[in-house]
Amino acid sequence: MELVSLIKGLHPLEVKVLLNFDGTKAINRDSLTEKLNFNTGQSNQAMSWLVSKELIEEKERATRIKYELTDTGRDYQKTGTPEERILGLIKEKGPHSLPEMAEALGLENKDIGSAFGSMSKSGVLQMNEEKKAVIKSGELSAEMKLLRKLLNQLETSSFDEAEFEQAEKEIIASNSKKRGSAKGIFKIIENEIVTYALTHKAAQVKSKMKDMGITGDEIGLLSPEIIHNQEWKKKGFRSYNINVPPSRVLLGRKNPYVAFLEEVKDKLVSMGFQEFDGPLTESEFWNSDALFMPQFHAARDIHDVFYLKEPTHAKEIEQPYLDNVAKAHENGWNTGSRGWGYQFDRDFTRRMILRSQGTVLSAKALTYAEVPGKYFGIERCFRYDSVDATHAADFYQTEGIVLGNDVNLRTLLGLLKIFAEQVAGAKEVKYVPAYFPFTEPSVEVHIKHDVLGWFELGGSGIFRPEVTEPLGIKVPVLAWGLGIDRMALMSLGLNDIRDLFTNDIEQVRLRRRS
Amino acid sequence: MPKIEVNKNAFFNIFGKNLSQNELVTILEGAKAELDDWNDKEGVLKIELNDTNRPDLWSTAGLARQLKLLQGRDDRKYTFFSRQNDFKDHQGREVQVNAGLKNIRPYVAAFAVKGKPVSEELLKDTIQTQEKLCWNYGQKRKSIAMGVYRANMIKFPVHYKAVNPDTTSFTPLGLDSELTLGQILKDHPKGQEFGWILKDVPKFPFLEDAEGGVLSFPPIINSASIGALEVGDDYIFVEMTGLDMDSLLLATSIAACDFADFGYEILPVKIVYPYDTPYGREIVTPYYFQQPVSMELDYGRKLLGENLSNEDLLAALKTAGNNVKLDSRKVILTPSEYRNDFLHPVDVVEEVMIGRGMSSFEAMVPKDFTVGRLSPVELFSRKVRGIMIGLGFQEMIFNYLGSSKDFIDKMNIENKDFVHIMNPMTENYAVVRKSVLPNLLASESVSANAVYPHKIFEIGKVACLDKNENYGALTSNYCSFLLADKDSGFNDVNSLVSALFFYLSKDYSLKEKDDPRLIKGRTAEIYYKDKLCGIMGEIHPVVLDNWGIGMPCSCVELNLDILLEN
The missing domain is CATH 3.50.40.10 (Phenylalanyl-trna Synthetase, Chain B, domain 3)
Structure with a gap:
């Protein structure tokens, strides 16, 4: 079994080596190139894989020297060495001074100088009285001829040191880069050749491979060509190792917190609620006054809401709501209430702030709501709070209202029960009397959550008539708010509210919901 | 919410008997109070009172008194109150x-x-x-x-x-x-x-x-x-x-x-x-000044959703500690000396609820039929979100508040039309965002270790000062996205915009534009029905430098409200 899975994991290069070599036959770069036509890269890969699988083992190590042309060498091979070009020039165009030669051939003076020096020494050329070079023997030296032979021989590929005579080796050495010649013609490459042979384990693998009918010619990647030419009919498919660790995929994805909020919205819609929306900036009027919170209320301090630097005040507050609400505060208007009994400040009510509670939008919805009607919103709110693990500068609130003659304390409890079961998946529900300035009676709903235990899911109540009647609503209105952030954090496996709005891309990519 | 510390012995002494911690937690609910801490060593209870309209509960005696009443024990005797035309003897004080x-x-x-x-x-x-x-x-x-x-x-x-x-x-x-x-x-x-x-x-x-x-x-x-x-x-x-x-x-x-x-x-x-x-x-x-308040009995029954008898209603009100009498179809409640929180008959209704106890009311499923519906902007946002995800983008969600350093200085723009907070708690949360781009760049600036390419987007709100608005500022719904990768740029986001509009079945046109945040000549305004609805381009290296970002970024910002108009 172990052998089979090892064989399945073999690359075609490995398979070919195993099938084409026997016993102690030398496996090295040369033999692989010769026998299997592997290039250097393929040879090295095949050997390193086979070593790691203990199918071949090292037998010997030798240093080998190879020669090849440099760029200069290739250039000389094509256009001629300086000596060849000087000779050609004089033969064709007659005598030239050294500067004339440099100009005609586009070579530097010092190169012309040294080339002419050696040609003059070996009697190819000589200088006349006018200091111009003229033909003497006209025959290049034996050394130069040998150089030409080497240039031609190494034109296309490198050759092993063993293939050259001593004299040739000397010429190569004296014109090689290695010796520090500024314009080397030859490169001398020293390589280590490692030779391997099959191991005992390889023999077992080979025999098993034969049993399995593996040839190394199996199809790897299925290409359009193979489908088209039907080559697959003749060859089998190479088995892949299915346990290779898969590579990572980057994908487009919904933010998990957004997904959570969408689900809550969908549940509320399924219960017959219409979604409302509104601006981030609000007036004190809608944020608190319309909710019958007295202007001197302790929670309306400068240390509870964010005020806008500019504009400080709204131009005007919608009528008749302003008059109605002002009177409700002052003396109850005609709501049946005695009001708060103070002088309503019509300047303060225009003060601009950042929305501090989602209930603002519930109040505003009363101005256009239908009866019967259900409305909700999940809205960003802002509070003057130190930011820490449980407090954010801005955060979502989930709020809503139900209008109708059907609304009373018992249907309020019924709705809270549905929320607890549908939104929070709670099985046990408990109701506790609560206090909110804008509802009476007021009830909190506590639920027993599988993981979190008992906690407060939300607050609710029946809007005070001082809230609804000034906004034109005559029927009772049930108002509710759900604290869903704890469930969101748990669902996302977080315990710091700041992480809901993290900047960290990798964190968001890896974040999942339970 | 007021929080008080009460001496445990004094508290139970006035209450009239000792309670276990669990018993206390339960009966505190009737006073809208929560037990924060029960400290036996110091003999102290820490209690939070949620009703800001009941200051009489914010003391050892006041809280114990209310709880005792709910248990059906009433031994209040406050004979020292003067009334109109009935002054007690002040003995020269x-x-x-x-x-x-x-x-x-x-x-x-x-x-x-x-x-x-x-x-x-x-x-x-x-x-x-x-x-x-x-x-x-x-x-x-x-x-x-x-x-x-x-x-x-x-x-x-x-x-x-x-x-x-x-x-x-x-x-x-x-x-x-x-x-x-x-x-x-x-x-x-x-x-x-x-x-x-x-x-x-x-x-x-x-x-x-x-x-x-x-x-x-x-x-x-x-x-x-x-x-x-x-x-x-x-x-x-x-x-x-x-x-x-x-x-x-x-x-x-x-x-x-x-x-x-x-x-x-x-x-x-x-x-x-x-x-x-x-x-x-x-x-x-001390002077008794409170006025009696009356509640129609039928009003109470309707709001509670429970057909209680007159006797039950009166009994519940008495249990909650109120002086009540029946007057044909009304009940007249004379507030206790230490209370003045009856503004409206609904406040009497809640006393019935408290007096009877929450558990005596059975939950009832509301019967009114209504049609549920998402808002148009939510529906459109979901459509856009679906396409952005299909285009391979990871959705992000960011804070709307930030610093003027991030929103203005680092973006290489002027402080114009931003909604600033007059009383910020810290400089880090002092401005409302006018664009989502700084949030996307902030994200990129802390995410260089995440595998590239980075393709992120957010659909959310921004606010901008606007003199035409009654409230002086306009809130808009934006979709903005950022592509950070080597070999990426204007042509990539141009293709993305084209795909997005194609699948939204909307046409658009582009106009060249200079923007200090973006590279000149690679910035385009996006118009929908001749109305400016967005911008796209390559983030200028000046801005990338400000954020400490070493990867080319290109971006798109779209105003969904304008696309939604028709």
């Missing part, structure tokens, strides 16, 4: 009000306490009541301030005067030398804390006795002599000063009932005004 206070701090109420020496726990509880009543209910002493004194040292009548702050001096509590009232505001810690209440008034309130003995400088500080109440004192004078007669009288009544519940005798005090008050020029306090 009198406060005379000076005319100069009318526009400064016009009202005062008082009573005395006698019967047994003040214990340490009572002294502690009295100080707490004073703090809670004056801080939470009395707007940090602005509308109610309370003082307690050694009554044995007082020679009646007491004078409540308006005095010159620079020529009047006394030794305040905590010091051993005299200061003028002006110096106290500057140098005494209480003066520094509460001096704002006396801003802009020409003269300061002052309480002294018939022989010039100083009681206090309300609402700031007591004197070091008459105003230094000690354990063992057995005759106490209590006064409150303030701006609004009703809340002042209520606070005085609450304090008096608390002392009475601790077993003290309450002695009335007469107040004589030189100007009119809602209850006349002479008034003896």
Whole structure:
């Protein structure tokens, strides 16, 4: 079994080596190139894989020297060495001074100088009285001829040191880069050749491979060509190792917190609620006054809401709501209430702030709501709070209202029960009397959550008539708010509210919901 | 929400019996209160009171009293209250009000306490009541301030005067030398804390006795002599000063009932005004001023959703501690001396709920049929979100508040049309975003270690000052996205915009534009039906540098409200 899975994991290069070599036959770069036509890269890969699988083992190590042309060498091979070009020039165009030669051939003076020096020494050329070079023997030296032979021989590929005579080796050495010649013609490459042979384990693998009918010619990647030419009919498919660790995929994805909020919205819609929306900036009027919170209320301090630097005040507050609400505060208007009994400040009510509670939008919805009607919103709110693990500068609130003659304390409890079961998946529900300035009676709903235990899911109540009647609503209105952030954090496996709005891309990519 | 600490023994003593922690938690619900801590070692209970309209519950005695009532035990006997045309004998204890206070701090109420020496726990509880009543209910002493004194040292009548702050001096509590009232505001810690209440008034309130003995400088500080109440004192004078007669009288009544519940005798005090008050020029306090409130029985039944009998309704109201009587189809409720939170008949309805107990009401599924619906902008956002995800983008969700450094300076733009917060808590959350791009760049700047390419987007709100708006600012719904990768740029986001609009079935056109955030010549405004609805381009390296980003970024920002218009 172990052998089979090892064989399945073999690359075609490995398979070919195993099938084409026997016993102690030398496996090295040369033999692989010769026998299997592997290039250097393929040879090295095949050997390193086979070593790691203990199918071949090292037998010997030798240093080998190879020669090849440099760029200069290739250039000389094509256009001629300086000596060849000087000779050609004089033969064709007659005598030239050294500067004339440099100009005609586009070579530097010092190169012309040294080339002419050696040609003059070996009697190819000589200088006349006018200091111009003229033909003497006209025959290049034996050394130069040998150089030409080497240039031609190494034109296309490198050759092993063993293939050259001593004299040739000397010429190569004296014109090689290695010796520090500024314009080397030859490169001398020293390589280590490692030779391997099959191991005992390889023999077992080979025999098993034969049993399995593996040839190394199996199809790897299925290409359009193979489908088209039907080559697959003749060859089998190479088995892949299915346990290779898969590579990572980057994908487009919904933010998990957004997904959570969408689900809550969908549940509320399924219960017959219409979604409302509104601006981030609000007036004190809608944020608190319309909710019958007295202007001197302790929670309306400068240390509870964010005020806008500019504009400080709204131009005007919608009528008749302003008059109605002002009177409700002052003396109850005609709501049946005695009001708060103070002088309503019509300047303060225009003060601009950042929305501090989602209930603002519930109040505003009363101005256009239908009866019967259900409305909700999940809205960003802002509070003057130190930011820490449980407090954010801005955060979502989930709020809503139900209008109708059907609304009373018992249907309020019924709705809270549905929320607890549908939104929070709670099985046990408990109701506790609560206090909110804008509802009476007021009830909190506590639920027993599988993981979190008992906690407060939300607050609710029946809007005070001082809230609804000034906004034109005559029927009772049930108002509710759900604290869903704890469930969101748990669902996302977080315990710091700041992480809901993290900047960290990798964190968001890896974040999942339970 | 007020939080109080009560002495466990004193609390259960007044309550009449001991409770286990779980029993206490349960019955506290009837008072809208929560147990925060039960400390056996120190014998202290920490309790949070949620009803900001019930200051009578913010003390050991007041809370124990309410819980006892809900248990069906009522032994309240407050015989010391005066009423209109029925003043109790004040036995010469009198406060005379000076005319100069009318526009400064016009009202005062008082009573005395006698019967047994003040214990340490009572002294502690009295100080707490004073703090809670004056801080939470009395707007940090602005509308109610309370003082307690050694009554044995007082020679009646007491004078409540308006005095010159620079020529009047006394030794305040905590010091051993005299200061003028002006110096106290500057140098005494209480003066520094509460001096704002006396801003802009020409003269300061002052309480002294018939022989010039100083009681206090309300609402700031007591004197070091008459105003230094000690354990063992057995005759106490209590006064409150303030701006609004009703809340002042209520606070005085609450304090008096608390002392009475601790077993003290309450002695009335007469107040004589030189100007009119809602209850006349002479008034003896503690004074019962509350008006009865009535509730139609059918109104109660309808709001509760429960067809209760008249008897059940009355019984529930009595259990909650109320004096009630039936008047044909109405119930008339006379509020308890220490309560004034009945504004409307609904407040009576809730008393029925509390009196009967929450568990007696059975949940009922609402029957009205309504059609549920997402908002148009949510539906459109979901469509856009679906396409962005299909284009391979990871959705992000960011804070709307940030710093002007991030939103303005780093973006290489002018401080124009931003919604700034006047009273930010920290510079980090001081501005509302006008664009989502700074959030996307902030994300990129901390995410260089995440595998590239980075393709992120957010659909969310921004706000921008707008003089045409009644509220001076316009909130808009945006979809913005950022592509960060080598070999990425304008052509990539151009293709993405094209795909997005194709699948939204909307046409658009582009116009070249210079924008200090983006590279010139690679920036385009996006128009939908000739209306500017967005911008796209390559983030300028100046901006990338500001954020410390080393990867090319290109971006798109779209106003969904404009795309949604038609």
